Amino acid sequence: MSIVQLKDVEDARKRIQAFAHKTPALTSSTLDGMVSEKLGVEAHLIFKCENFQKVGAFKFRGATNSIKSLLAEYEGTGKKPVVITHSSGNHAQALALAAREQGVICHVIMPNNAPSVKKAAVRGYGGVVTECEPTLQAREDTTAQVTEQLIAQDPNSVVEFISPYNDVRVIAGQGTLALEVLEQAEELGKPLDVLITPVGGGGMLSGCAVAVKGSKPTIRVIGAEPKGADDAYRSFYSKQFVPSVNPTTIADGLLTSLGSNTFPLILEYVDAIHTVSEQDIIRATKLVYERMKIVIEPSAAVPLAVALYSPEFAEWVKSIPARPGLNIGIVFSGGNADIVKLSKSFAQLETTTE
């Protein structure tokens, strides 16, 4: 019995649907043409646009599911749930906003070298930020200290740590996007054959894999990872957990190692993991800006980079039973890009390839 099941994802969907956006599923005939040429088969891409999600990322789904689950758990007990996390990325903002919407206090432990714009964003959504030294030890110590203080202040408090990816409620929440895109692809007349999501800590990949394999087992689920942070790739194929050590990639949402909950789910439900170079991630990001006219962060472009530029993926596609019109779901995980920084990578790309 897996620790997260289709039923959990379906329940999560009911919990979050009044709060999270049902993001659109977009298509692009230009990109269809490019991918078809690369793969040598007629292919259609269905882009699930979590860059249009609240706080600009899919993380809002898991955050809302966690908090709603927690409130249900303690309902009528007289206990007051408070959430705490450590993150300097989209999860911190997502948890802060989701908590505020549900009337829950949210504490976020952030390294003191995190960009001030990130701290301001968390505070803007109502999160209480505590800074710590940028080490793993300091982060865990500070989390423990803040938790103790909160309980000392109000013994009725239940302070719950919400992991950015390793929490089963978070995993189930992220999986809701897969249920949506399965339906949206059907409505577009393009039922999915493959779904590709980015993989960092594995919360989204595992949640989506559970959702897809639970509802349509014949659909393939693929993880997409930067070569500069390929711990999931190496873990998956060696079937041994490989930590992420000194990862280097522009896809800064994908730096983390897999979790103890996400890794087994990925081993059980995911069909393949493919990796791509930095240059291919930047090329894919730029294509989306130019051709689709939407803003995504580099982490979100990794699945498209796999579809367009990975020779291993092109080879792997041949193993799928052939039928006319291969329909590939691509998750655009978020849109919180630093345009000024990103455009420098675009400019370098122009210098090196033209």
Place this chain on the structure above:
Amino acid sequence: MSIVQLKDVEDARKRIQAFAHKTPALTSSTLDGMVSEKLGVEAHLIFKCENFQKVGAFKFRGATNSIKSLLAEYEGTGKKPVVITHSSGNHAQALALAAREQGVICHVIMPNNAPSVKKAAVRGYGGVVTECEPTLQAREDTTAQVTEQLIAQDPNSVVEFISPYNDVRVIAGQGTLALEVLEQAEELGKPLDVLITPVGGGGMLSGCAVAVKGSKPTIRVIGAEPKGADDAYRSFYSKQFVPSVNPTTIADGLLTSLGSNTFPLILEYVDAIHTVSEQDIIRATKLVYERMKIVIEPSAAVPLAVALYSPEFAEWVKSIPARPGLNIGIVFSGGNADIVKLSKSFAQLETTTE
């Protein structure tokens, strides 16, 4: 009797609807909040996203309507329509693609100093590019020469010049976006009180004004213009044509003077024209990237800049009969931005305002 009427826009809509996208009308609660605060009234923005139109700009509407009208005019005569234009911007690409879709040859006269990426884009859509010296005289001489050659080659040809904005078929075509957004705003439960469009040559502003005033005369229509290219503003308030001389603005789609057809329509149907600074255009563009996660070109941000930052507009709003919830349509005219160049302006903005 105006030279373009609601009926012409309605006919244009029928002609183009199988070819042009019905672009989405988006909303943003964050931007609603910002505008409401600035205006001191509850306001809702409805964004008509022509950045998602074919070739990334509203120009595809007018181009398609011109070519379909031309084909209908010469049907059964044995004459073969060919179109020609001079443009180095979105109109050239739009006319090339619209022509190709209708099986018509399209010639584009472009200055030899136009960026090679623009020439490549026109050729990519099947347009035949002829280069000339970057002067008005050379442009007109070359247009005449190419026209003569085409007729000499095939006496059955009818070579028709399609102006980027001063052609009545183009004006009617651009007006179709107004008919769509009127309906979309109703469907969203936010019927428009005001529609703001950018103004350059005035094709879109005049076409939209005709459409709006013909169908819902109480809705106000506003032109939005950069202070650095304020010829339409000065022409409108002096009721005398003022040419655009050495305009300087990042909104490079709005450099042109009004035309002999667009100016009278604007005088007759438009309620006001408001202008904004370069800094405000860049701020508005950046906001759209960051908050809405969509790519627009600076020209497209001028209406939002007016709504957010023009004191004259805020003053003018007080003249509108008050009712709860002022609904403002904002036309995002196109998305063909040079991200690398644009991000330099974003970076400068950060230096000067933070």
